Amino acid sequence: MVAKKPSAPAAKLTKAVFGPAATVFEKLQKLDEARAKLDESRQDLLESAKSELLARGQAVVAELKTLGFTYALIEPAKKSHHKQEKGESGIRERAKPQVMCPICKFHTAPQDHDRRSHRNQVLKAPFDAAELARRGLTRI
Ligand SMILES: [Zn+2]
Structure with missing residues (x-):
């Protein structure tokens, strides 16, 4: 770690800066690739966990049905969340711009x-x- 200490004079400064910047860029690229892979495996994990849980839930729902209880596994619509956002921001409150006579x-x-x-x-x-x-x- 001691060998590459950046103690460059002013003339070599641009090169010294450009070099590490390029490696940083490469590192960032590699990190991006790694992140993409992680995102992918994260998605896979979530999907398999979700389907596993859904299967379990459906089994429970089926079990309940045999006992005479009617239940359903429902994924709620995500619309309500959007409505809330708009209401809070108040952007949509005024339908049209007010024009003065x-x-x-x-x-x-x-x-x-x-x-x-x-x-x-x-x-x-x-x-x-x-x-x-x-x-x-x-x-x-
Ligand atoms: Zn008027």
Whole structure:
């Protein structure tokens, strides 16, 4: 371990850096290969363990059935998890971007409106409180 101590002068620095970097790259490549193999054997192990357990479970379910109990081995759908994520992040809460009416220049609730809502007005003007109330809208 003492033989290859990196004590290179400045001129040889690039070479000294490039050399180890290349071997590190090779090491990383080998590690990646090893990881791929490990992943594969991990998958194999999981699959065989799963099928073994499923077989056992099905045997138990069959046994229960002989005793008059109806059970089933079910793998729950993974959809609920996604829903939860979306709900928590709140990204999907607003269905469409709120567009402010260019005439009123304010948003309304429960829904926004646009200039088409003003087509009955002779003089285009922002909705007043009475008009908003008539339309079931509130200014926000
Ligand atoms: Zn408006």
